[in-house]
Amino acid sequence: MLLFKRIDWLKAIITAVMAMVGMIFLLPFVWMVSASLKPEADVFNYPVEWIPTTWRAAFNYSSVWLGQANFGLYYWNSMKVALLTTVLSVLVSSMAAYGFTKIRFKGRSAMFLLILATYMIPVEATLVPLFILFRSVGLFDTHTGLILLGGFSVLGTFLLRQFFASISDEFIESAQIDGAGHIRIFVSIMLPLARPAIATYGILRFIWTWNDFQTPFIFLSDRTLYTIQLGMNAFADRNGAFYSLIMAASVSAIVPLLIVFIIGQKHVIEGISLGGVKG
Amino acid sequence: MDSVHHQVERSTRPPRRRSISRLRLRETAMGLLFVGPMLLGVIVFLLMPLIFSFTLSFSNWSFITGFDRIEFNGLDNYRNLLQDDVFLKSVVNNFVMLLAVPIGMAIALVLAIIINSRVYASGAFKVIYFMPQISSVVAVAVVWQVLFHPSVGPVNAFLMNLGIEHPPRWLADTTFALPSVMMLMIWIDLGVALIIYIAGLKYIPADLYEAARIDGASTFVQFRSITLPLLTPTTFFLLITGFIGNFKSFALIKVLTEGGPAHSTSVIVYDMYQTAFVELQTGYASSMVMVLFLILFAITALQWFGQKYWVKY
Structure with a gap:
């Protein structure tokens, strides 16, 4: 009789092999962090000094955060754009999801088909006309423009619609008997019930917006409005030969979100498993 | 009654x-x-x-000149596209890059099966393989640019140390640039396919494997006749969404190679961006957009109509 579980050696060996394969994924990040802590002259020493022999972390990071690049401002901009985009997208998507599942009205299926069909339109096909439109209505080079562009993603409507459809209509019927209208039902019954789905979609939308390069790249030109991705790109362009500084900037651009991901990984992985798609 | x-x-x-x-x-x-x-x-x-x-797309127009200067030229833009070497090269590159999707999926499937049943700390592996996906493409591209540096980068330093005298110049070489970009695409997107495959594997009933084992089926036979067929919906979904995402790559190309060297890594979206926002040929760029749209439309149509033929349970 086995009193405690024995270590499965085959499983342990496979785990070790997998860990080595995993190094392909981990090492570039480790190299990046390591290079960001060194003086420029040591960056390309071989064999790689994973733990720096001379430390220049303070200098490297202060050039990124306190120099002309101003990563603090980029962070503030990214935070603002990503948060507001997420709020707008969750609001618009959950409203549409409620309308499509819990209100019966004429033209509902036609409207849903229209939205479904636009899912096939790639954002890239809209860039030029939207650029022209935004310039003529004063939304070019504003955060408001970026937030509007990100806030009407069709994907959220699909994901939340599926969830709303699974909520029994009885909740609504009994609330209607009590005299509640759709707005009351939506705010005080549906939104709380849908919290897990909204959290999952919200986290994904936040990460996608945070990491988006293309939209801000096309629709922003003022440096003080740059998001972290644009700031990172500009910093790398300007400091082409200073690899330790570029790595410090990369760490600054990647690590905070990575920490958020590791904390909230359950939601993110769940969301990716459910929705799967990026967009 | x-x-x-x-x-x-x-x-x-x-x-x-x-x-x-x-x-x-x-x-x-x-x-x-x-x-x-x-x-x-x-x-x-x-x-x-x-x-x-x-x-x-039927006009010869630049947005800086104003709408009164718009000039419609019929199918001229589309005719020019057929003789535009850079554009044609970009289309070909786009289709070559699609290869990264099935290759990445095959790797992801193998890793998913191993992680799903045969390792300790499977949660940690999921996080590690997903890290490139969560990191911004810009930063990841910049890091790999340095790692792949032809003369001083750690990748080539390692290869030279192994005795390879002339390692490839990776992103700086017209023949190696495209495969290098594809390798990075696989590296970045592997985590998504991995996690979706792991989710798919959880839906396969365990008693199927049990029954197969009793019948004496080997691990490979189990894989071929249970795992693979039952995962076809997942595979199909990943293939199509992967194709669409891959086809629209822009950030990676822009930051990593700017389409170079010598247009060897240019793609439709990058060429469209250059034409519209650098060369300011709005009309011509719009015709590229329509080609992109048609190709993506065809891929999506493949998904809608193909599902019932290829997805078998």
Whole structure:
């Protein structure tokens, strides 16, 4: 009789092999962090000094955060754009999801088909006309423009619609008997019930917006409005030969979100498993 | 019998017209209120721009000159596309890059099966393989640019140390640049396929494997006749979404190679960006957009119609 579980050696060996394969994924990040802590002259020493022999972390990071690049401002901009985009997208998507599942009205299926069909339109096909439109209505080079562009993603409507459809209509019927209208039902019954789905979609939308390069790249030109991705790109362009500084900037651009991901990984992985798609 | 008769009579009774139609009107108004914002957003930000792009694709126009200077030239733009070497090269590159999707999926499937059943700390592996996906493409591209540096980068330093005298110049070499970009695409996107495959594997009933084992089926036979067929919906989904995502690559190309060297890594979206925003040929760029749209449309149509033929349970 086995009193405690024995270590499965085959499983342990496979785990070790997998860990080595995993190094392909981990090492570039480790190299990046390591290079960001060194003086420029040591960056390309071989064999790689994973733990720096001379430390220049303070200098490297202060050039990124306190120099002309101003990563603090980029962070503030990214935070603002990503948060507001997420709020707008969750609001618009959950409203549409409620309308499509819990209100019966004429033209509902036609409207849903229209939205479904636009899912096939790639954002890239809209860039030029939207650029022209935004310039003529004063939304070019504003955060408001970026937030509007990100806030009407069709994907959220699909994901939340599926969830709303699974909520029994009885909740609504009994609330209607009590005299509640759709707005009351939506705010005080549906939104709380849908919290897990909204959290999952919200986290994904936040990460996608945070990491988006293309939209801000096309629709922003003022440096003080740059998001972290644009700031990172500009910093790398300007400091082409200073690899330790570029790595410090990369760490600054990647690590905070990575920490958020590791904390909230359950939601993110769940969301990716459910929705799967990026967009 | 009496109660049945009663029910029939009740259901055929004419509805109370006025209140019902008022209720309907109110429901329609509420429906529009809830669905309206999304509908409006989709029309303004997707549908109208697409129609606008379509119209502009038949014109010779630059947005800086103003609308009064617009000049329609029929199919000229499309004719020019067929003779535009850079554009044709970009289209070919786009299709070559699609290869990264099935290769990445095959690796992801193998890793998913191992992680799903045969390792300790499977959660940690999921996080590690997903890290490139969560990191911004810009930063990841910049890091790999340095790692792949032809003369001083750690990758080539390692290869030279192994005794390879002339390691490839990776992103700086016209033959190696495209495969290098594809390798990075696989590296970045592997985590998504991995996690979705792991989720798919969880839905395969364990007793199927049990039954196969009792019948004496080897691990490989189990894989071929249980795992693979039952995962076809997942595989199909990943393939199509992967193709679409891969086809639209822009950030990676822009930051990593700017389409170079010598257009060896240029793609349609990058060429479109150059034409529209650098060369300011709005009309011509719009015709590229329409080609992109048509190809993506074809891939999506493949998904809708192909699903019932290829997805077997």
